Amino acid sequence: MASIRLKNLVKKYGDGFPAVNDISIDIEDGEFIILVGPSGCGKSTLLRMIVGLEDITSGDLYINDERVNSKAPRDRNLAMVFQNYALYPHLTVYENIAFPLRLAKGKHSEEEVDRLVTGAAETLELTDHLQRKPANLSGGQRQRVAMGRAIVRQADAFLFDEPLSNLDAKLRGQMRSEISQMQRRLGTTSVYVTHDQTEAMTLGDRVAVLKKGELQQIASPRELYEQPVNLFVAGFIGSPSMNFLPATIEGGKLQTALGALDIPADRAAKAEGRKVVLVGVRPEFFEDAKLVDEAKKPHGSTFTATLTHTEWLGNEQYGYINFDPAPEVRELLNNLAREMDADELRPQVVVTLDAASRIRGGRESEIWLDTRKLHLFDAETGENLTRDAEAGAALTAEASEERAEEIENARQAESAQHEQSAVTGRSGGSHAAAS
Structure with missing residues (x-):
C-alpha cells in the first residue's frame, strides 16, 4: 500500500494549454479518492500522470514519500484498470489474471502464481469461470477479470479510469458495490476517475472536483453536497x-x-x-x-x-x-x-x-x-x-473515522471467515483420515 502526494502538478501540451493546472492533493495510505468533473476537465490526464503514461510538465509526484517524476510506469508498482478491460481474447480467465505475473519472468513460482490467481478469483467470485474465454463472459465478469489482474500484482495502489462506463445501469450498480467491498477488504490506496454522479458519491472517502484542469474542492461526498465551495x-x-x-x-x-x-x-x-x-x-x-x-x-x-x-x-x-x-x-x-x-x-x-x-x-x-x-x-x-467551512471539515473528519471503522470491521470479518474455513478444512481432513 502507498501514500500518493501530488504537489503543484501541471501538464501542458504543445500549444501551451494546461490540461492539468497546479493541482495538489495528499492521498493517504489506504484511501479511496474519486476524481470527478465534466469532459475535458483533466481527470483522466491526472490519473495517467500518476501512473506514468503522461509526462509531468512541472510539479512533483511522490509515492511513499519518494519522488517518482522520472520513473517508468513499470517501476511505480501501480495497477491500472482501464475502461475497455484490455483483456486478451485468446487467453482463459486464469491466464488473463496471471498475465502480469508471467510477465515478471522468474519472479514467481507456479505455486505462487496459482495461489495469487485463485485468491483473486475467490475475492471476485470468478472461481467457476477460470477456464472460460473473455468472449463468453458478461461485461461485469470481464471487468472483474481486469480487476483480478490488478489484484495479483500486489500493487501499492489501484488506478481506475472510468471502469464501469461500458456497463448498463443495473450492472454498474452491482459493480459499484463489488469495487467498494473489495477496496474495504484489501485496504489498497485507490484513485478512481468517473463522470458518474452516483459512483462519485457512493464510492469515495473523498471526492476531488475538477474544472478546466483546476481543482475546485476536495472533501467527503457529504461535505461537497452540504457545503460546496462555489x-x-x-x-x-x-x-x-x-x-x-x-x-x-x-x-x-x-x-x-x-x-x-x-x-x-x-x-x-x-x-x-x-x-x-x-x-x-x-x-x-x-x-x-x-x-x-x-x-x-x-x-x-x-x-x-x-x-x-x-x-x-x-x-x-x-x-x-x-x-x-x-x-x-x-x-x-x-x-x-x-x-x-x-x-x-x-x-x-x-x-x-x-x-x-x-x-x-x-x-x-x-x-x-x-x-x-x-x-x-x-x-x-x-x-x-x-x-460554513468548519462544519464542512467536521463532516469530512467524521466520514474518515467511519471509513476507518468500516475497513477494520471488513478485515476482521474476512479474518474470521478464513479461520472458519481453516477449521472446516482440518475437520474434513480428520474425518477423511478416520474413514
Missing part, C-alpha cells in the same frame, strides 16, 4: 442538480421569481452590499405545504406556484416550476451550463415532493421551502457566501 461544485454535485434562482435582498427577505422568501438574518447578512445573488436550493428542501409538520413550518417559507408537471417515482415525486429570468441572469445560467458540460440550465426549479402529495401540474399549489439550508452565491465570482 457555484460550480454546487451545480455539479447532486442529482437532480441544485436549483439556482436570481434574487435581491430587501428588508431581510429574498425577492425571487418564486416570490418573497423569509431567510435567517445571519444568511441575509452574508449578501449585504450585493445587488444580485444566486440562491442555491436543493430539490429536497421543498415540500407540499399541506404535509409539513406545524413545528417545522416556522423554519421555512411558504409560497404559491403552478407546477408545469409532476413525475411520480413511487417513493417520491418531482415537480417542475418554470420562471423567466432577466437576460443577464439567463446568460449567467448558460455560462454555468457550459462549464458543467451541459447543453443548458433551464430557468426551471425542480422540487421533491412526498409520494403522498396530491399536487399536480397545472394547479396552483402551496409549496414550503426550508430556508435554513439554502445557499447564497456571488453572481460574479461564484463564491458560496454562506459556506
Whole structure:
C-alpha cells in the first residue's frame, strides 16, 4: 500500500494549454479518492500522470514519500484498470489474471502464481469461470477479470479510469458495490476517475472536483453536497442538480421569481452590499405545504406556484416550476451550463415532493421551502457566501473515522471467515483420515 502526494502538478501540451493546472492533493495510505468533473476537465490526464503514461510538465509526484517524476510506469508498482478491460481474447480467465505475473519472468513460482490467481478469483467470485474465454463472459465478469489482474500484482495502489462506463445501469450498480467491498477488504490506496454522479458519491472517502484542469474542492461526498465551495461544485454535485434562482435582498427577505422568501438574518447578512445573488436550493428542501409538520413550518417559507408537471417515482415525486429570468441572469445560467458540460440550465426549479402529495401540474399549489439550508452565491465570482467551512471539515473528519471503522470491521470479518474455513478444512481432513 502507498501514500500518493501530488504537489503543484501541471501538464501542458504543445500549444501551451494546461490540461492539468497546479493541482495538489495528499492521498493517504489506504484511501479511496474519486476524481470527478465534466469532459475535458483533466481527470483522466491526472490519473495517467500518476501512473506514468503522461509526462509531468512541472510539479512533483511522490509515492511513499519518494519522488517518482522520472520513473517508468513499470517501476511505480501501480495497477491500472482501464475502461475497455484490455483483456486478451485468446487467453482463459486464469491466464488473463496471471498475465502480469508471467510477465515478471522468474519472479514467481507456479505455486505462487496459482495461489495469487485463485485468491483473486475467490475475492471476485470468478472461481467457476477460470477456464472460460473473455468472449463468453458478461461485461461485469470481464471487468472483474481486469480487476483480478490488478489484484495479483500486489500493487501499492489501484488506478481506475472510468471502469464501469461500458456497463448498463443495473450492472454498474452491482459493480459499484463489488469495487467498494473489495477496496474495504484489501485496504489498497485507490484513485478512481468517473463522470458518474452516483459512483462519485457512493464510492469515495473523498471526492476531488475538477474544472478546466483546476481543482475546485476536495472533501467527503457529504461535505461537497452540504457545503460546496462555489457555484460550480454546487451545480455539479447532486442529482437532480441544485436549483439556482436570481434574487435581491430587501428588508431581510429574498425577492425571487418564486416570490418573497423569509431567510435567517445571519444568511441575509452574508449578501449585504450585493445587488444580485444566486440562491442555491436543493430539490429536497421543498415540500407540499399541506404535509409539513406545524413545528417545522416556522423554519421555512411558504409560497404559491403552478407546477408545469409532476413525475411520480413511487417513493417520491418531482415537480417542475418554470420562471423567466432577466437576460443577464439567463446568460449567467448558460455560462454555468457550459462549464458543467451541459447543453443548458433551464430557468426551471425542480422540487421533491412526498409520494403522498396530491399536487399536480397545472394547479396552483402551496409549496414550503426550508430556508435554513439554502445557499447564497456571488453572481460574479461564484463564491458560496454562506459556506460554513468548519462544519464542512467536521463532516469530512467524521466520514474518515467511519471509513476507518468500516475497513477494520471488513478485515476482521474476512479474518474470521478464513479461520472458519481453516477449521472446516482440518475437520474434513480428520474425518477423511478416520474413514
